[in-house]
Every structure is written in C-alpha cells, then in structure tokens.
Amino acid sequence: NAGVTQTPKFQVLKTGQSMTLQCAQDMNHEYMSWYRQDPGMGLRLIHYSVGAGITDQGEVPNGYNVSRSTTEDFPLRLLSAAPSQTSVYFCASSYRDREQFFGPGTRLTVL
Amino acid sequence: KQEVTQIPAALSVPEGENLVLNCSFTDSAIYNLQWFRQDPGKGLTSLLLIQSSQREQTSGRLNASLDKSSGRSTLYIAASQPGDSATYLCAVNAGANNLFFGTGTRLTVIP
Numbered sequence: 001n002a003g004v005t006q007t008p009k010f011q012v013l014k015t016g017q018s019m020t021l022q023c024a025q026d027m028n029h030e031y032m033s034w035y036r037q038d039p040g041m042g043l044r045l046i047h048y049s050v051g052a053g054i055t056d057q058g059e060v061p062n063g064y065n066v067s068r069s070t071t072e073d074f075p076l077r078l079l080s081a082a083p084s085q086t087s088v089y090f091c092a093s094s095y096r097d098r099e100q101f102f103g104p105g106t107r108l109t110v111l
Numbered sequence: 112k113q114e115v116t117q118i119p120a121a122l123s124v125p126e127g128e129n130l131v132l133n134c135s136f137t138d139s140a141i142y143n144l145q146w147f148r149q150d151p152g153k154g155l156t157s158l159l160l161i162q163s164s165q166r167e168q169t170s171g172r173l174n175a176s177l178d179k180s181s182g183r184s185t186l187y188i189a190a191s192q193p194g195d196s197a198t199y200l201c202a203v204n205a206g207a208n209n210l211f212f213g214t215g216t217r218l219t220v221i222p
Contacts, residue, residue: 097206102154
C-alpha cells in the first residue's frame with residue numbers, strides 16, 4: 001500500500017493564480033481531510049469528507065474548494081491564491097473515527 | 112471551540128532519561144485522542160490512539176494516558192534515545208475525525 005499520497009511536494013504561485021493540490025489514498029478509507037500547518041498555530045482543518053459525494057467545511061475553509069467524486073481521491077482547489085495561503089498542506093484519511101494517516105505534505109508559497 | 116494546549120513547548124533531555132509530555136483540552140466531549148510525531152520537513156506519523164472509553168494505551172517505550180473528565184492526556188517516553196528527537200503533537204477528535212491539534216512539544220534528546 002502506498003498509503004496517503006500528495007502531489008506536488010512543492011509549489012510556488014503568484015497572487016491570483018489557481019491550482020489544485022492532489023490527494024489520494026489506497027486504504028479504502030471513508031474519511032478524508034485537508035489541514036494546513038502554519039508556524040506557531042498548529043494544524044487547522046480546512047475541509048473534510050465522510051464519503052464520496054459528501055464534503056463539509058472545517059475551521060478555515062475560506063479560499064478553498066473541495067469535491068469527492070471517488071473514495072480514493074480528495075483534491076483541494078485554491079480558487080485565487082493569496083499570500084495568506086502560504087503554508088504546508090496535509091491530507092489525511094481514516095476508517096471512520098479511527099487512527100488517522102497523513103500524507104507527506106505540500107509546501108505552497110504564494111508571492 | 113475545542114482548544115488544545117501542549118506544555119512544554121520545547122524540552123531537552125539527556126539520553127536514557129524518562130520523560131512526560133502534556134496535553135490539555137477544553138471540551139471533554141471527544142471521540143478519541145491521537146499522539147503524532149513529526150520530524151522536520153516531514154509529515155505526521157501516528158504513535159498512539161486512545162479511545163474516549165480508554166484510560167491508557169501502550170506501544171513499546173511509549174505510554175499514553177487519557178483523563179477525559181479533567182481534559183488531560185500525557186505521553187510517557189521511557190529510556191529516551193537520540194532518535195526520539197522530533198516534535199510531538201497531540202490531537203483531539205471532535206467527531207467525523209475532525210482533529211484539533213496542539214502546537215506541539217519539540218523534544219531534543221542529547222547523546
């Protein structure tokens with residue numbers, strides 16, 4: 001099993017550009033989530049999904065969009081990038097409320 | 112909103128010492144609590160998961176306890192080794208595997 005995979009590993013964007021962070025898991029997990037990690041603030045939940053076709057907002061959803069068309073994939077879209085979205089983004093998955101597994105992260109810089 | 116606090120923010124100990132990391136949370140209505148390890152520039156590695164009905168969980172040299180009523184958890188590391196140097200994160204599951212994270216304890220084990 002590859003576990004949770006994320007692409008790209010690094011990305012630099014200009015203000016106003018859009019992009020999609022990819023996340024995939026091969027463990028047949030129902031639950032998937034996106035977090036961002038900023039210095040001194042810990043990880044914060046952006047969006048989450050409890051199954052294909054079902055998504056909901058977390059603590060910091062503004063500026064991000066998600067969809068879940070398959071169990072395996074949960075992409076995160078930045079609609080119009082802003083410098084405040086410079087962060088490290090982590091995707092995670094779990095079987096319901098069990099142990100959560102994290103991907104290696106995407107380091108995003110918005111200039 | 113759930114608030115998670117980890118004390119101390121940083122800890123430096125000589126090799127072989129036993130140590131305790133602390134985590135406190137404000138809302139006792141949790142599903143479970145998970146401890147993670149994060150190495151610099153890397154993703155999160157799950158260490159232990161304690162269900163809300165459990166008091167403690169052990170894995171090798173690690174032991175985690177949970178006192179839900181007082182909103183506290185501890186991670187005990189026995190016979191510390193230089194390879195244990197990392198940041199340790201505590202996360203509380205508020206449901207639908209929405210995790211609320213502390214800002215972590217940065218541990219350095221000196222050979």
